[in-house]
Amino acid sequence: KAGVTQTPRYLIKTRGQQVTLSCSPISGHRSVSWYQQTPGQGLQFLFEYFSETQRNKGNFPGRFSGRQFSNSRSEMNVSTLELGDSALYLCASSLAGSTKSTDTQYFGPGTRLTVL
Amino acid sequence: SQELEQSPQSLIVQEGKNLTINCTSSKTLYGLYWYKQKYGEGLIFLMMLQKGGEEKSHEKITAKLDEKKQQSSLHITASQPSHAGIYLCGAAPTGNQFYFGTGTSLTVIP
Numbered sequence A: 001k002a003g004v005t006q007t008p009r010y011l012i013k014t015r016g017q018q019v020t021l022s023c024s025p026i027s028g029h030r031s032v033s034w035y036q037q038t039p040g041q042g043l044q045f046l047f048e049y050f051s052e053t054q055r056n057k058g059n060f061p062g063r064f065s066g067r068q069f070s071n072s073r074s075e076m077n078v079s080t081l082e083l084g085d086s087a088l089y090l091c092a093s094s095l096a097g098s099t100k101s102t103d104t105q106y107f108g109p110g111t112r113l114t115v116l
Numbered sequence B: 001s002q003e004l005e006q007s008p009q010s011l012i013v014q015e016g017k018n019l020t021i022n023c024t025s026s027k028t029l030y031g032l033y034w035y036k037q038k039y040g041e042g043l044i045f046l047m048m049l050q051k052g053g054e055e056k057s058h059e060k061i062t063a064k065l066d067e068k069k070q071q072s073s074l075h076i077t078a079s080q081p082s083h084a085g086i087y088l089c090g091a092a093p094t095g096n097q098f099y100f101g102t103g104t105s106l107t108v109i110p
Helices: none
Strands: A005-007 A010-013 A019-024 A031-038 A042-050 A053-057 A064-068 A074-078 A087-094 A111-115 B004-007 B010-014 B019-025 B032-037 B043-049 B055-058 B061-066 B071-076 B085-091 B104-109
Touching: A005 A087, A010 A019, A019 A087, A019 A111, A031 A074, A042 A064, A074 A087, B004 B085, B010 B019, B019 B032, B019 B085, B019 B104, B032 B071, B043 B055, B043 B061, B071 B085
Parallel strands: A010 A111, B010 B104
Antiparallel strands: A005 A019, A019 A074, A031 A042, A031 A087, A042 A053, A064 A074, A087 A111, B004 B019, B019 B071, B032 B043, B032 B085, B055 B061, B061 B071, B085 B104
């Protein structure tokens, strides 16, 4: 089976712009979670989608949004970019969900976003 | 995150040495995951522990879960340069959000 894929791998934007990141989960997985990783804050949960519905949301401003399509592919959007949004954005897929203790999340390679 | 604290923050060991990384939760653990990350890359799943007292091994890496102490440990025997990276524990102690530990950076000197 193919693993989790993320596109693009690298992105450079300027403050005020918006960006859309894409994540394709492992075939058969219906849950996709997004995480932000920065040197200062570590890995932080953004949100999780399951069967096209947002199931959980982390503590991030409304500028961060996402959606999931019927084929389980997910996109994450960040509007009005700020310098502090520079980070590695990781998505993970699982069968039933990130908070199900019997399930396992598998991660993509990440998208490195740099905001200038 | 404050939900999961890892120690030590970083480790530098000589090849062949054993080492232990700890992950402590502020809440009851109903399952704990260990991942490894090469710098700037995605996370690689290592192991999942579901029950208190459970111990799992994969190659030279062993992980244990102590539910009473709300703690897990990851032990690497006879470390190799290929073990270098960042080790992260993760769990969903509140049931509505997945948290990662603060991470442990491991350097193995040949």
